[in-house]
Amino acid sequence: MLLGLSSTVIAKTKATATAGSGATSAQDLLPAEDVFKVSARFKDAKTIELTYQIADGYYLYRKRFSVANETPQFKVGKLVSPAGRVKQDATFGRVETYRKSVRVLLPITSSDKDKGKDKGSGSAAGVAGVAGAATATSSTHADTGNSTVKLKITSQGCADVGVCYPPLQHDLTLLFGSGDLVMLSSTSGIGATPIAQTLSSSDRSRPALPVSPSVADLIKKTP
């Protein structure tokens, strides 16, 4: 009877647990959006701060962050990331990784032709100045007269159980208004639901807004 099972039973099993890991086996792995949670805020008038919360048992590679700016009237600088934890990888050699959380900074200014209009602006007013300078451009928000900046932020990480996530992209849309900074929406992964929230530039001590909502149509357990 047992021999008969060999040809008909579909069986699956969890592998041995990995010590100290959030995911004790590949079967316990979470969707990327739940592992690498991102939030964004304006650290100051010309800097966007992205905070990645990384679930236990997972890590991000320092060298795998990238930004694509889809709004030509704003100039995005090079991402500034802190030193990571050095890991000697069997394949890649010396790599730096982040665990738990990491904050990366993204300088953002108006493009060259708008620079003159920003001069003399203060911190919050500087943001408004940028917005003002860009108001006449194609990215003008139809309803409010404010301007938006669209960014695609990519990161990539793995799990300690020995699997890697494909590069994860977050689409970030930020609205510069008269003194207000409004995060219009952000999406990540397949089927992510956009969110809409408002953040006042005068209230930057508030917790940052989540950029990566859970993906409802993904089931938390791998097969």
Add this chain to the structure above:
Amino acid sequence: MTRPKLAIAIGLTVMLLLASASLMVGYLTSPESQRLSGVERHGGGVTEVLSSAAGMQAAAQMQVGGAPDVTPGVIYTATFKDMAGRPQSLGQWQNKLLVINFWATWCAPCKEEMPIFVKLHQKLAEQGVQIVGIAADTSLNVAKFAKMTSINYPLFSDEAGAIEFSKRLGNRFGLLPHTVVVAPGGAVIYTKLGLISEVEFESILRQNIPK
């Protein structure tokens, strides 16, 4: 039967039943039983031995957890570009035991296990086993990687398509590495998320080599 004899007979029967049950439990948790029932245990990742030869077709059609959501037709019409940019259909290997390994140059564990596939391809290609590597990566990255290594099996690339195909083969979150074994005819008989074990994987292949 007298009452003492009846009591002895009942006692012996109960003891026999208990002994049988104990043996059965021991057997069910033994590696031998697990092999026979299709359960494989090893160091990391998730393995599904979907079936062995006799039940392959039925198993491939069942939807259990992350079981593949494909028909043989879907597998054999899937086409990916090779290193020369030519489209290659998986259908050309429908009479082989086909091993599909999803990988990427940015995935350390993927690259770590590739020497195992090289070895197995060397050992088993002539016995009807065909290994292919489908990269969720740019063709440029894959070409560079191929130049620096001596991979002896075909490498294809499709940055987005590879992950989508891998998902259809049971890999819900599109994680890498992901390895799938397809029997001649198109039934998926084995899937593995994470590093493969050389010994275990060779054994799986040998058990399913086409006659």
